[in-house]
Amino acid sequence: MIDSNLSATPSALPALAAALGNSVVWQAPADPLHAPIAAADNFVTIVLSCEPENLPLVVRTLTEDADFRFAAIIPCEEGSSFIVAYWFYRSAGHLRVKLRVRVDAAAPTVPSISAIAHAADWHERQAEDLFGLIFSSHPKLGDFVLHEQWREGVNPMRRQFDHAPLATDADPPMPWSPETILETPGAFVMPIGPVYSDYAESAQFFLETVGEDVVRMIPRFFYKYRAVEKLAEGQSIAQVLLKVERFSGTSAVAHAICFSQAVEQITAVDPPPRAQAIRLLLAELERIRHHLSVLSDVCHSTGMIVPSAQVDILEEQMLRLSCRIGGHRYLYGLVIPGGLRRNIEDDQLQLLADEVQRLRSQAAELFSQLQFTSSFLDRFEGVGITPLEKTKNLGLVGPVARASNLAGDLRIAMPYGYYHHIPAFPEALETEGDGYARIRVLFHEIDSSAEIIRATALSIPPGEHALTALTLAGGEALGAVEAPNGAAFHGVNLAPSGTVRRLALITPSFTNWHGFHLAAENFAFQDFPIMMATFGLSMAESDR
Amino acid sequence: MANWFFSGLFSRVVTTRYPASPEIAPGTTPGRPVGQQANSELAASAAAAMCPVGAIGAHGRDTTVTLSQCVHCQACRQQPGIAWQNDYQWAAAIPPSDSHRSQPVPRAFKKSLHIRIVDGGSCDSVLNEIKQLGKPFYNMHKLGFFITPSPRHADVLMLTGPVTRHMEAALKATYDAMPHPKWVIAVGSCAISGCVFGSDLMTALHSPPIVPIDVVVPGCPPPPLAILHGLMILAGREGELPPEPAIPVVPADPELRKVTSPEMSP
Numbered sequence: 183m184i185d186s187n188l189s190a191t192p193s194a195l196p197a198l199a200a201a202l203g204n205s206v207v208w209q210a211p212a213d214p215l216h217a218p219i220a221a222a223d224n225f226v227t228i229v230l231s232c233e234p235e236n237l238p239l240v241v242r243t244l245t246e247d248a249d250f251r252f253a254a255i256i257p258c259e260e261g262s263s264f265i266v267a268y269w270f271y272r273s274a275g276h277l278r279v280k281l282r283v284r285v286d287a288a289a290p291t292v293p294s295i296s297a298i299a300h301a302a303d304w305h306e307r308q309a310e311d312l313f314g315l316i317f318s319s320h321p322k323l324g325d326f327v328l329h330e331q332w333r334e335g336v337n338p339m340r341r342q343f344d345h346a347p348l349a350t351d352a353d354p355p356m357p358w359s360p361e362t363i364l365e366t367p368g369a370f371v372m373p374i375g376p377v378y379s380d381y382a383e384s385a386q387f388f389l390e391t392v393g394e395d396v397v398r399m400i401p402r403f404f405y406k407y408r409a410v411e412k413l414a415e416g417q418s419i420a421q422v423l424l425k426v427e428r429f430s431g432t433s434a435v436a437h438a439i440c441f442s443q444a445v446e447q448i449t450a451v452d453p454p455p456r457a458q459a460i461r462l463l464l465a466e467l468e469r470i471r472h473h474l475s476v477l478s479d480v481c482h483s484t485g486m487i488v489p490s491a492q493v494d495i496l497e498e499q500m501l502r503l504s505c506r507i508g509g510h511r512y513l514y515g516l517v518i519p520g521g522l523r524r525n526i527e528d529d530q531l532q533l534l535a536d537e538v539q540r541l542r543s544q545a546a547e548l549f550s551q552l553q554f555t556s557s558f559l560d561r562f563e564g565v566g567i568t569p570l571e572k573t574k575n576l577g578l579v580g581p582v583a584r585a586s587n588l589a590g591d592l593r594i595a596m597p598y599g600y601y602h603h604i605p606a607f608p609e610a611l612e613t614e615g616d617g618y619a620r621i622r623v624l625f626h627e628i629d630s631s632a633e634i635i636r637a638t639a640l641s642i643p644p645g646e647h648a649l650t651a652l653t654l655a656g657g658e659a660l661g662a663v664e665a666p667n668g669a670a671f672h673g674v675n676l677a678p679s680g681t682v683r684r685l686a687l688i689t690p691s692f693t694n695w696h697g698f699h700l701a702a703e704n705f706a707f708q709d710f711p712i713m714m715a716t717f718g719l720s721m722a723e724s725d726r
Numbered sequence: 727m728a729n730w731f732f733s734g735l736f737s738r739v740v741t742t743r744y745p746a747s748p749e750i751a752p753g754t755t756p757g758r759p760v761g762q763q764a765n766s767e768l769a770a771s772a773a774a775a776m777c778p779v780g781a782i783g784a785h786g787r788d789t790t791v792t793l794s795q796c797v798h799c800q801a802c803r804q805q806p807g808i809a810w811q812n813d814y815q816w817a818a819a820i821p822p823s824d825s826h827r828s829q830p831v832p833r834a835f836k837k838s839l840h841i842r843i844v845d846g847g848s849c850d851s852v853l854n855e856i857k858q859l860g861k862p863f864y865n866m867h868k869l870g871f872f873i874t875p876s877p878r879h880a881d882v883l884m885l886t887g888p889v890t891r892h893m894e895a896a897l898k899a900t901y902d903a904m905p906h907p908k909w910v911i912a913v914g915s916c917a918i919s920g921c922v923f924g925s926d927l928m929t930a931l932h933s934p935p936i937v938p939i940d941v942v943v944p945g946c947p948p949p950p951l952a953i954l955h956g957l958m959i960l961a962g963r964e965g966e967l968p969p970e971p972a973i974p975v976v977p978a979d980p981e982l983r984k985v986t987s988p989e990m991s992p
């Protein structure tokens with residue numbers, strides 16, 4: 183076990199203060215030049231505020247000069263105004279920036295930043311649809327989350343929104359059709375979904391084509407929009423935890439940890455070391471299972487029966503292992519704010535370590551076989567390429583980004599919980615950015631997660647598995663976790679009574695679907711399922 | 727050179743023998759809470775109070791569990807007054823007296839039912855469990871259940887998720903496109919009761935439901951064996967099921983609760 187020195191570096195703050203000049207007001211720390219920073223802090227959250235007109239300049243300085251990555255836009259209605267919080271993070275110095283912009287709720291207009299930080303594009307469209315915020319000079323607002331059943335100007339995330347008289351009942355829905363660009367004779371649009379011929383999740387894709395090749399793909403998402411963020415408002419932490427775990431069941435552990443982390447930050451507690459260590463094991467177990475599930479879809483998409491069956495067997499074995507360790511095949515109900523719902527005994531952890539090692543060698547064997555199967559490789563090599571520059575621009579995360587050589591695994595870039603205490607592991611980076619690179623990243627991550635479990639499972643610290651009580655407190659925090667699909671952020675705002683005032687779920691599937699069009703451009707029809715499979719994204723996680 | 731022929735040949739057969747005989751491999755099911763008689767009325771009402779979704783009821787010293795509301799949060803796993811039963815045959819048919827219930831599946835369909843899946847906003851894990859049914863361990867094809875690529879060929883609509891407003895029209899269209907006779911099986915607690923996502927906002931619960939439901943498979947998510955059980959019930963093949971619950975009831979042990987879980991709700 184290595185002891186990494188990962189505490190935040192205070193020296194980064196004066197440099198940042200110099201770069202930003204007086205376009206911002208420093209709120210925390212109030213004086214960046216003499217900010218006291220506790221050595222134990224894993225990261226520092228800087229709170230800045232600025233006037234709406236300075237926003238583009240500040241965002242440009244942060245992302246282009248100071249090398250920050252965009253994380254989220256989280257609007258919150260406070261009385262008669264909106265506080266729009268822009269979150270950024272940087273691995274160097276372990277910094278997070280929360281940039282607050284206040285606008286009047288009666289005329290809520292802020293400048294769009296999506297021309298500077300492209301990753302913000304969908305965040306702005308979403309905020310426009312759900313909150314009624316206007317992002318001036320954004321090229322494309324309207325009809326995003328809410329489909330044609332909703333009248334324009336209805337914003338369900340507004341506090342005064344009353345959902346009893348439904349938007350749909352008043353007038354007949356406006357017919358909707360995709361905006362097409364092809365004007366060649368014979369060009370047509372082929373719709374796919376939202377109901378599929380197999381087990382796929384609800385979403386719609388329109389493929390613009392002139393026959394054999396597809397020129398462009400127009401997606402329509404949010405068929406599965408359950409308004410989780412709205413439902414959470416005013417509910418207790420325990421109630422919200424149920425939703426956070428279940429809105430995307432295949433990444434339940436990651437999201438439960440992310441939410442718990444935010445609550446623990448607000449209530450200023452640390453779960454006991456044993457709980458942190460077991461959380462890490464559960465998260466890695468989930469990652470292995472998730473990746474196997476994606477690889478199973480990948481093999482099925484090529485119609486190769488034997489490799490598919492072999493991956494399927496591994497996946498079901500992982501599901502059974504999860505159930506034996508955690509009592510639930512998708513590990514629901516184990517992670518709670520303050521620790522774990524119940525302890526996992528050492529003999530169970532031994533079982534986990536043994537089984538994972540067995541599966542690991544089988545997965546490695548499978549990988550080496552696939553690498554020599556030309557009919558398999560032919561379908562993936564050079565298919566669905568996401569070039570590094572654009573991947574970076576759109577701020578893609580997770581295995582998809584790593585396949586294009588974009589680093590940013592939060593377990594390494596911003597270690598949280600027990601990730602400080604495990605041996606360093608390499609980030610699984612590939613360079614080609616094609617389907618085959620994504621498959622290799624998945625196999626490498628299965629292997630590194632198995633290695634993490636091997637190195638950790640048998641030296642879990644003894645002690646309690648949960649704090650006996652959580653002192654309730656109000657406040658706001660951002661949880662950040664590397665979910666199986668990439669970086670997930672949960673913005674949590676608690677009232678002093680401990681109920682949730684606002685929940686914002688920024689999920690890796692949401693981030694990465696935004697970049698799916700990079701891969702899905704000028705391709706052959708039969709490659710579409712293959713590209714979908716290698717992206718491995720969840721609609722439930724994206725739609726919320 | 728990879729030789730898939732041999733690697734396929736040398737993999738042992740993993741497919742479950744259920745329903746010919748019970749499946750007893752560990753980890754195939756999370757089990758389920760069942761009501762029992764608690765030591766005191768106080769213990770029974772304590773059990774009812776601890777369920778975050780109100781699935782547990784207390785009547786004197788007896789507790790009851792409404793499985794179609796349970797979200798498998800595991801909070802009551804070691805709760806006195808609740809037993810945790812490690813079985814999976816918990817799917818249920820809606821009684822024929824219900825006016826929305828379709829006619830029983832005729833003999834000619836029993837050994838070949840074609841299924842169309844509609845995802846009404848599910849969490850993905852329930853779809854993943856359905857997916858397992860087509861994979862080596864469960865292989866529903868050998869029992870005569872198939873996923874069909876077109877609603878025109880479908881006999882059964884398999885519904886998952888709480889049915890969001892955006893999916894209502896697609897669900898109706900799919901159901902209408904299916905030829906008669908047709909049946910609906912609702913898989914997962916949220917497809918039955920809306921569960922933690924049931925609200926007027928996006929996932930209104932409809933009465934009568936948008937599509938008439940014939941068989942329900944509660945669970946969050948229900949394991950593949952429970953879904954298989956539901957399909958067997960739908961097909962009217964109860965006679966082929968193993969009689970006993972596979973694994974006996976495990977009584978709750980109060981000693982297991984060493985540390986109380988953190989008090990989270992105000």
Ligand code: SF4
Nearest residue numbers: 777796797799800802
């Ligand atoms: S498992 Fe959770 S939801 Fe289900 S009955 Fe027990 S406490 Fe209620």
